[in-house]
Amino acid sequence: MLKELKKLFSSRLTWVALLLTLAYMIYLSYADWRGMGKPDGNDGRQIVKFVDEIGVSNDYNEINKNLEAYWAKTESLSKESKEYFDAASKLYDSASIARYVYVDFPEHRRNMVTELFYTVQNEKGKKDPDSYVLAYNEKALEYYNKYIPLEFKSTGMSNDRYNLYYTLYNLSYWEVIMIAFIVIVTVRMFTMERTSGAYQLINTSRKNSRRLFFKKYAAVLAVCFLIRAVHFITEILYYVRSAGFTNLYLPIQQFTDFEGCPWQISIAGFIAVKEAAVLLMYGAFAALAALLSVLILNPLVSLIVNLVLLESGFLFYRYAEFKTTDAADKFRTYVPHALMNVKEYFIKFDYCNFFGVPVSRIAFCMAFTAFICIVSLALGFILSGRGKR
Amino acid sequence: MELQFVNISKNYGKKTALTNVNLTLHEGVHALLGPNGAGKSTLMNILTCLLKATDGKITLDGEEITAMGARFRDMLGYLPQNPGFYNSFSGYGVMKYFADLKGMKKPQDRIDELLELVNLTEDKKRKIGHYSGGMKRRLGIAVSLLNDPKLLVLDEPTAGLDPKERMRFRNIIGKLGFDKIVILATHIVSDVESISDNCLLLKNGEIITTGSADDLKEHIKGKVFNTPMSQEKAEEYILNNSCANIIKTEDSLFVHSVSDEKPFENSVPAPANLEDVYMYYFNEQSKTEEEK
Numbered sequence: 001m002l003k004e005l006k007k008l009f010s011s012r013l014t015w016v017a018l019l020l021t022l023a024y025m026i027y028l029s030y031a032d033w034r035g036m037g038k039p040d041g042n043d044g045r046q047i048v049k050f051v052d053e054i055g056v057s058n059d060y061n062e063i064n065k066n067l068e069a070y071w072a073k074t075e076s077l078s079k080e081s082k083e084y085f086d087a088a089s090k091l092y093d094s095a096s097i098a099r100y101v102y103v104d105f106p107e108h109r110r111n112m113v114t115e116l117f118y119t120v121q122n123e124k125g126k127k128d129p130d131s132y133v134l135a136y137n138e139k140a141l142e143y144y145n146k147y148i149p150l151e152f153k154s155t156g157m158s159n160d161r162y163n164l165y166y167t168l169y170n171l172s173y174w175e176v177i178m179i180a181f182i183v184i185v186t187v188r189m190f191t192m193e194r195t196s197g198a199y200q201l202i203n204t205s206r207k208n209s210r211r212l213f214f215k216k217y218a219a220v221l222a223v224c225f226l227i228r229a230v231h232f233i234t235e236i237l238y239y240v241r242s243a244g245f246t247n248l249y250l251p252i253q254q255f256t257d258f259e260g261c262p263w264q265i266s267i268a269g270f271i272a273v274k275e276a277a278v279l280l281m282y283g284a285f286a287a288l289a290a291l292l293s294v295l296i297l298n299p300l301v302s303l304i305v306n307l308v309l310l311e312s313g314f315l316f317y318r319y320a321e322f323k324t325t326d327a328a329d330k331f332r333t334y335v336p337h338a339l340m341n342v343k344e345y346f347i348k349f350d351y352c353n354f355f356g357v358p359v360s361r362i363a364f365c366m367a368f369t370a371f372i373c374i375v376s377l378a379l380g381f382i383l384s385g386r387g388k389r
Numbered sequence: 390m391e392l393q394f395v396n397i398s399k400n401y402g403k404k405t406a407l408t409n410v411n412l413t414l415h416e417g418v419h420a421l422l423g424p425n426g427a428g429k430s431t432l433m434n435i436l437t438c439l440l441k442a443t444d445g446k447i448t449l450d451g452e453e454i455t456a457m458g459a460r461f462r463d464m465l466g467y468l469p470q471n472p473g474f475y476n477s478f479s480g481y482g483v484m485k486y487f488a489d490l491k492g493m494k495k496p497q498d499r500i501d502e503l504l505e506l507v508n509l510t511e512d513k514k515r516k517i518g519h520y521s522g523g524m525k526r527r528l529g530i531a532v533s534l535l536n537d538p539k540l541l542v543l544d545e546p547t548a549g550l551d552p553k554e555r556m557r558f559r560n561i562i563g564k565l566g567f568d569k570i571v572i573l574a575t576h577i578v579s580d581v582e583s584i585s586d587n588c589l590l591l592k593n594g595e596i597i598t599t600g601s602a603d604d605l606k607e608h609i610k611g612k613v614f615n616t617p618m619s620q621e622k623a624e625e626y627i628l629n630n631s632c633a634n635i636i637k638t639e640d641s642l643f644v645h646s647v648s649d650e651k652p653f654e655n656s657v658p659a660p661a662n663l664e665d666v667y668m669y670y671f672n673e674q675s676k677t678e679e680e681k
Contacts, residue, residue, distance in 0.1 A: 003486055006477060006478070007475050007477070007478075009477065010475050010476050010478070192475075193473065196473030196474070197469065197471045197473030198472070198473035198474060198475070200437070200439055200467065200472070200473075201467065201472055201529075201532060203437075203439055204437045204439065204462055204465055205487060205490035205491045206462050206463055206490065206491050207489075207490045207491075207492060208462070208490075211490075212490075
């Protein structure tokens, strides 16, 4: 694989694409990071202090009363000095987070469970109950019921800030560039021998170009994963700066967007799934681009077809996402591009109908993406040995 | 070892590139001669399994080469017309890379030996990007010899080489022909005249004749002439006769030509060389086609 990497980097095109991609990533990260200003600086101790002050951690009325008092204090202090205002605002944020964590989340969960319970009973009461609706709601009920007593400390990171952080590290425009990079590098890698004339020497050797197929694929993946690793490191650095390293084990549900997440998963767990999904998506794109590069002999045509296919998939996904119609659901089930926004799978009970059985949509999409990847690689491997026409 | 071409034909759509090529070759140097577009590269590509024949088969000791797969490739050394290398690799790096592809274990000694043979030892650490065309071709020759092939196929191996390198190359190939089947496609006939055991003349996809250089020269004995004439007349004659060339000596000028009949009264028979054979056969072929 190292020799294939060396070959890949012998091309100026690879360097230009790599440098442009990294430069664009650094620019976006810098611009957004700067735009977000200072981190919360609220590491959870503020909330503990607040809860200690009110004495009763799960009394909604008590928390609400104190929250109102803090808001009044914030308003009055803001007239005196900015310093007091900032301090009071921080306490107000703490109070808001505490209210969500200790009061709103369990309350909302109970409501969801109750609603699901009645839906299940209602379906069972019908003469001809829909087995899928029943299975779907029973599964949702099982999950939500299981995690009602989900108790957690807060990271102290406000929800607004979390959203900014998430948006920053899931930049759709960044993925447009990444898709282009994957296509350029893959097409270059798989058409290199044809353009240089080395394929004749390779195909008359014991290990012909078919034997090199997986080495080339591994080389492309290594470069893509390296870029993703840079992205991942900046993401973790930002998170740690905002909420502290040790808070990564806390449940993702503490951010209001994830209130409807049915699984017990930590922030670190969510980040891990997100990275795995994105890497799988990169793998599938590279495999598809490799297959098309083997099928289409002209490198330029191969590049154009790959770019049109993969970038248009991205555009359709974004369009469907904005429309929030059934199309978005279908995209999130069958199209690998949906894996660039993993959050969408975690904000509700997101299961799809697979022959009457409710199956986790993210699991299905990842499995389907893996299937595309494996089939593309298998076909690419078989067809890469053909030089005979 | 016996290499047999049995009724090999190749069509590209409606265009016929090769028609019923039948050959039987044994150890020795076989020069495949023919003008551009004759079908030499197509025949080479079919022999190296880079192309599939429309019809016919090639066998090595009775076994069809396409069925032999990696076993055949182990016995094969191939130098394509335009071998491509990777500019970021050094000469030694390329040799090591292809040694690995050819499944060789501990190839260092063999690499050093071959780099010495093609006179690239001093430049083995230089990047290919800094190699001249001739150096790349010499490296290609070394790569094709890496696995000590039993069947060596060389497509235009001397293109881009200077006279000294060509002589060196001829010496290398001359030695190889003892225990290998060497097939050498070229239209530079002077390169193969002294080293080939057998010449295969290919025109429009068909083998028109085969034989040793001496046999072929014998065929056209009495058909090669030198005619003394003035510069003006010679230039006029050359314009209308592609089968002739002007030869100047210190005190005279004459036209060297190949034809069935004595072209001028003052023409005198001259000894034939392989170039004359080439000119005679391919020009005759053209004439026949024109007549048709």
